[in-house]
Amino acid sequence: MQQSRAETGTPIPAPAPAAAPAGEPAPTGATEIFQLRGLTCRYGGFTAVRDISLDIQRNEITAIIGPSGCGKSTLLRCLNRMNDLVEGTRVTGEVIYNGEDIYAPHIDPVEVRRRIGMVFQEPNPFPKSIYDNVAFGPKLEGHRSDLDDIVESSLRQAALWDEVKGKLKQSALSLSGGQQQRLCIARALAVEPDVILMDEPASALDPIATLRIEDLMEELKRSYSIVIVTHNMQQAARISDKTAFVTVRVENETDERTGELVEFDDTTRIFTAAADQRTEDYVTGRFG
Amino acid sequence: MGLGTPEKSAQQVTSDMAAPRGRALIERPFQWALLGATLLALALLAALLADVLIDGAGRLSWDFFTDYSDSLDPAETGIRTGLTGTMSLMVLTAAISFPIGVGAAVYLEEYASDNRFTRLLQLNIANLAGVPSVVYGLLTLSAFVYVLGFGRSLLAGAMALSLLILPIIIVASREALRAVPQSIRNGALALGATPLQVTSRQVLPIALPGILTGTILALSRAIGESAPILVVGAVFSRRADTWPWELFEPFGALPIQIFNFVRQPEPGFQIEAASAGILVLLALLLTMNAVAIFLRNRYQKRF
Ligand SMILES: Nc1ncnc2c1ncn2[C@@H]1O[C@H](COP(=O)(O)OP(=O)(O)OP(=O)(O)O)[C@@H](O)[C@H]1O
Ligand SMILES: [Mg+2]
Numbered sequence: 001m002q003q004s005r006a007e008t009g010t011p012i013p014a015p016a017p018a019a020a021p022a023g024e025p026a027p028t029g030a031t032e033i034f035q036l037r038g039l040t041c042r043y044g045g046f047t048a049v050r051d052i053s054l055d056i057q058r059n060e061i062t063a064i065i066g067p068s069g070c071g072k073s074t075l076l077r078c079l080n081r082m083n084d085l086v087e088g089t090r091v092t093g094e095v096i097y098n099g100e101d102i103y104a105p106h107i108d109p110v111e112v113r114r115r116i117g118m119v120f121q122e123p124n125p126f127p128k129s130i131y132d133n134v135a136f137g138p139k140l141e142g143h144r145s146d147l148d149d150i151v152e153s154s155l156r157q158a159a160l161w162d163e164v165k166g167k168l169k170q171s172a173l174s175l176s177g178g179q180q181q182r183l184c185i186a187r188a189l190a191v192e193p194d195v196i197l198m199d200e201p202a203s204a205l206d207p208i209a210t211l212r213i214e215d216l217m218e219e220l221k222r223s224y225s226i227v228i229v230t231h232n233m234q235q236a237a238r239i240s241d242k243t244a245f246v247t248v249r250v251e252n253e254t255d256e257r258t259g260e261l262v263e264f265d266d267t268t269r270i271f272t273a274a275a276d277q278r279t280e281d282y283v284t285g286r287f288g
Numbered sequence: 289m290g291l292g293t294p295e296k297s298a299q300q301v302t303s304d305m306a307a308p309r310g311r312a313l314i315e316r317p318f319q320w321a322l323l324g325a326t327l328l329a330l331a332l333l334a335a336l337l338a339d340v341l342i343d344g345a346g347r348l349s350w351d352f353f354t355d356y357s358d359s360l361d362p363a364e365t366g367i368r369t370g371l372t373g374t375m376s377l378m379v380l381t382a383a384i385s386f387p388i389g390v391g392a393a394v395y396l397e398e399y400a401s402d403n404r405f406t407r408l409l410q411l412n413i414a415n416l417a418g419v420p421s422v423v424y425g426l427l428t429l430s431a432f433v434y435v436l437g438f439g440r441s442l443l444a445g446a447m448a449l450s451l452l453i454l455p456i457i458i459v460a461s462r463e464a465l466r467a468v469p470q471s472i473r474n475g476a477l478a479l480g481a482t483p484l485q486v487t488s489r490q491v492l493p494i495a496l497p498g499i500l501t502g503t504i505l506a507l508s509r510a511i512g513e514s515a516p517i518l519v520v521g522a523v524f525s526r527r528a529d530t531w532p533w534e535l536f537e538p539f540g541a542l543p544i545q546i547f548n549f550v551r552q553p554e555p556g557f558q559i560e561a562a563s564a565g566i567l568v569l570l571a572l573l574l575t576m577n578a579v580a581i582f583l584r585n586r587y588q589k590r591f
Pocket of ligand 2: 072073074199
């Protein structure tokens with residue numbers, strides 16, 4: 001694993017209710033949790049996504065869709081600075097979270113990740129007990145006495161409690177794939193993040209487990225803001241409030257493949273009345 | 289004949305798939321030769337072991353472990369000083385090489401960025417693992433014994449052995465660390481763990497069995513060595529116990545003790561006592577290897 005040199009710094013202030021600082025010209029409302037401004041991410045000399053600007057609303061589910069390799073995961077990882085860990089990554093533009101650019105020099109990426117949680121495509125439970133998986137994050141923050149309560153409430157929120165309450169000390173690896181993924185969600189919830197980023201959280205799951213996760217997200221959006229990458233068009237249509245369609249633009253001379261935001265709108269509009277032909281082709285299955 | 293056609297073509301298929309007749313002539317003898325080589329190696333080992341057992345088993349007794357060496361009466365002699373020396377060397381060598389080796393491995397695997405310098409470093413560590421052990425003795429002699437003034441002491445011996453096995457520990461630990469899936473690190477980081485917390489609370493505990501296995505195997509190599517500790521001044525001492533904390537005292541070791549037995553003309557020393565000493569050393573090595581293998585199998589890959 002490679003560490004970025006930028007792993008130190010001062011913590012960012014606690015997420016204040018996103019009131020725009022006085023004199024801020026940008027249209028910062030209380031409803032935006034993320035404002036992306038000209039976000040570009042490069043891996044070495046290769047530009048993976050270019051010039052993405054969009055606003056993500058609080059307590060909504062925002063879906064990112066697009067063909068494979070267009071940079072959806074890259075975009076998502078930019079939102080909690082997980083990309084810092086990939087050597088040679090450079091991010092330009094702004095990712096304004098609660099009114100503050102998380103790429104500003106004084107920001108500590110560890111604090112960013114503490115507030116902006118992430119669930120990965122493949123369930124990745126730690127090879128420890130179910131209990132310890134959920135307790136890992138809270139322990140980092142110094143919780144000791146109230147761990148039992150945190151573990152229980154997180155597992156309940158992730159709709160896993162009833163299935164595991166009798167075997168909290170068992171290895172997390174003994175769970176099924178769908179249970180493991182819900183455990184990973186519980187683990188993310190246990191640190192009480194502000195936002196949860198999900199990178200194709202259901203791609204390794206069967207339709208029933210997928211539905212459970214979708215129900216769960218519906219439930220969670222009351223208290224959290226969720227950004228989800230998905231390959232599954234129906235899933236995006238079913239659960240998200242807003243949808244961003246990203247696609248690959250191939251530069252003819254250089255053959256460089258760069259992800260670009262085509263359209264970002266209410267999910268219903270994206271799926272029924274897309275403004276851009278490319279979006280319509282994609283969501284109706286004529287492309288990708 | 290028309291009806292016979294399918295039959296014929298089936299026959300055709302079988303004969304196509306049959307091995308050419310000449311191949312068996314090569315394959316079989318080759319297999320026998322390989323088997324023969326294996327058996328020969330095993331037989332030699334068994335013969336050696338049997339020889340040592342026959343010569344030495346009779347001398348094994350509690351007194352043999354606890355008695356100081358007696359230069360006159362082979363029946364009275366023991367390996368006490370060699371045993372305490374080897375134990376002390378083992379403890380000290382582990383205490384020196386384990387933290388340094390694991391630290392270096394963690395740095396290379398978890399922190400160092402992938403550039404020319406680190407790649408050069410890695411190449412050299414791999415090469416160091418193949419350097420003859422006596423060279424480490426000479427290095428210790430000039431650097432620690434003379435320049436730093438350790439003298440011909442237990443600490444110098446442990447330094448020589450530590451240098452010898454450091455590359456082995458580093459290589460084994462890096463492999464154990466690399467076997468920890470990246471997704472574990474990402475999962476912990478995404479929960480707001482610092483890189484140090486990721487390493488200390490997730491990665492190292494998962495890699496620990498592998499690291500310990502490598503370390504124990506390396507230590508078992510170290511305690512069988514005689515060249516490097518001879519160079520830095522291991523002595524055959526008759527009357528003094530060696531303890532791990534007697535850093536600057538003279539020291540001995542089992543291989544040196546055995547060598548000393550062998551040098552004496554009397555068969556009671558040269559054959560019986562020496563064989564018994566070898567048995568003790570072998571038992572120690574086999575026990576360590578068994579522990580290492582147990583650790584490896586017990587905690588192997590839980591993913
Ligand atoms: N660590 C990396 N180093 C270099 N290039 C990378 C790295 N990660 C991704 N890329 C490249 O960036 C581009 C976007 O990758 P990304 O993983 O973001 O795509 P994606 O839209 O998530 O694809 P998928 O739907 O298949 O998951 C791809 O061309 C990929 O090869
Ligand atoms: Mg992806």
